[in-house]
Amino acid sequence: MKSVLCILFTFGLWLLLTWSLDPKVVGVGLMMAILVATLLAHIYPDNPHKALDPRRWFWACIYFPYFLVLCIKSNLDVAYRVLHPDLPIRPGIVKIRTRLTSEMAKTFLANSITLTPGTMTVDIVGQDLYIHWINVHGVDAEEHTRRIVRPFEGLLRRVFE
Amino acid sequence: MSETIAQWIIGVGLMFDLLGCLGLVRLPDVYNRLQAGTKCVTLGTCMIMFGTFLYGVAALDRPQMAVQALLCAVFVLLTSPVAAHAIARGAYRAGARLWEGSVIDRLGEDLHGVRPPAERAEPADQPAAVHHFTESES
Amino acid sequence: MSPFLVFVAGGLLLAAAMCLLRIGRGPTAPDRTVAIDILGTLMAGFCCLLAIWTGQDFYMSIAIAWSLVSFIGTIALAKYLEGRQYDE
Numbered sequence: 001m002k003s004v005l006c007i008l009f010t011f012g013l014w015l016l017l018t019w020s021l022d023p024k025v026v027g028v029g030l031m032m033a034i035l036v037a038t039l040l041a042h043i044y045p046d047n048p049h050k051a052l053d054p055r056r057w058f059w060a061c062i063y064f065p066y067f068l069v070l071c072i073k074s075n076l077d078v079a080y081r082v083l084h085p086d087l088p089i090r091p092g093i094v095k096i097r098t099r100l101t102s103e104m105a106k107t108f109l110a111n112s113i114t115l116t117p118g119t120m121t122v123d124i125v126g127q128d129l130y131i132h133w134i135n136v137h138g139v140d141a142e143e144h145t146r147r148i149v150r151p152f153e154g155l156l157r158r159v160f161e
Numbered sequence: 162m163s164e165t166i167a168q169w170i171i172g173v174g175l176m177f178d179l180l181g182c183l184g185l186v187r188l189p190d191v192y193n194r195l196q197a198g199t200k201c202v203t204l205g206t207c208m209i210m211f212g213t214f215l216y217g218v219a220a221l222d223r224p225q226m227a228v229q230a231l232l233c234a235v236f237v238l239l240t241s242p243v244a245a246h247a248i249a250r251g252a253y254r255a256g257a258r259l260w261e262g263s264v265i266d267r268l269g270e271d272l273h274g275v276r277p278p279a280e281r282a283e284p285a286d287q288p289a290a291v292h293h294f295t296e297s298e299s
Numbered sequence: 300m301s302p303f304l305v306f307v308a309g310g311l312l313l314a315a316a317m318c319l320l321r322i323g324r325g326p327t328a329p330d331r332t333v334a335i336d337i338l339g340t341l342m343a344g345f346c347c348l349l350a351i352w353t354g355q356d357f358y359m360s361i362a363i364a365w366s367l368v369s370f371i372g373t374i375a376l377a378k379y380l381e382g383r384q385y386d387e
Contacts, residue, residue, distance in 0.1 A: 016232055019225040075177050075204050078197050082184040091193055092265035114242035120196045122249040123268055130268040132192045168303055175310045178341060182317035185337060191329045198337045206344040213347040226350055229359035233366060237340060240370040244336050251380035252329035
């Protein structure tokens with residue numbers, strides 16, 4: 001089951017990248033997809049059948065525009081800080097804790113944090129994330145966690161776990 | 162019509178790219194530069210690619226360019242934050258210091274028990290190995 | 300071709316020049332790594348512009364390949380930075 005899904009995904013990627021329906025190209029692509037998905041099976045996600053669940057796709061469709069809005073807000077925030085003559089920054093590295101457990105969800109959480117206003121993931125140790133924050137608010141870890149992680153955690157848990 | 166929308170999107174993306182690179186030049190330390198650069202250049206380049214997609218769909222009718230532009234935007238959106246994360250981690254482990262005005266450094270406290278520069282009266286003694294990249298040009 | 304594309308190409312070259320300034324001036328190795336990473340992403344965007352401009356679809360393949368190779372190169376540089384203190 002897992003290998004079939006991985007082969008299909010790799011083969012689809014090949015078709016999109018080469019954009020050719022020439023039988024030779026398609027044949028080589030099929031062979032390469034089988035080879036890659038078999039030899040590098042440990043790199044692919046462990047439970048690819050989760051991607052077939054329509055509910056996950058529904059939540060992903062809600063997540064994406066939300067993420068995009070935050071991303072544009074973060075860009076305007078950076079633009080303000082860069083163009084301001086005094087550079088109004090107050091940076092620091094804070095530590096937060098997430099309740100997500102699967103690797104995929106944590107990866108996407110870290111990526112989302114990096115692209116949203118003022119925060120960037122520096123290191124991940126187990127469930128703890130170290131976040132570089134360009135303008136630190138609040139004093140303790142709970143408040144940092146509430147401000148940084150809460151916007152994403154619920155949606156990401158529905159999408160990936 | 163669609164071409165006009167594509168041009169606006171590409172123009173806004175270009176503006177974000179320029180601001181990101183300006184941040185890369187102006188901001189004081191590695192982590193702040195990484196923030197400005199990664200956020201702005203990722204979204205800016207993705208907007209340029211989305212503009213290319215619109216061009217390919219409507220104005221010029223080239224499906225290959227449109228699909229591959231979307232694919233490229235997805236790749237950039239996925240890989241760029243991971244690269245930023247890797248650089249930040251590598252820079253911290255290599256001993257790149259935070260800017261003097263930084264207010265808090267939990268990672269440093271957890272890694273080798275130093276307090277952040279703002280709370281420190283005099284430079285705390287760190288292990289000698291982490292001083293590699295801290296000498297700045299005079 | 301169209302003046303708009305020339306304008307955008309000029310803007311991207313200006314951004315790339317700022318990255319080069321940071322590569323040249325950056326006091327430490329991580330600064331240069333950041334600038335190299337960002338330069339790679341910018342150049343992938345530039346390849347998209349070339350694809351519109353010249354009407355050749357293969358420039359999009361170049362953009363995809365460039366962004367992926369730049370990503371792998373950045374990861375390698377970051378690993379090198381991270382491992383450096385153990386080597387010496």
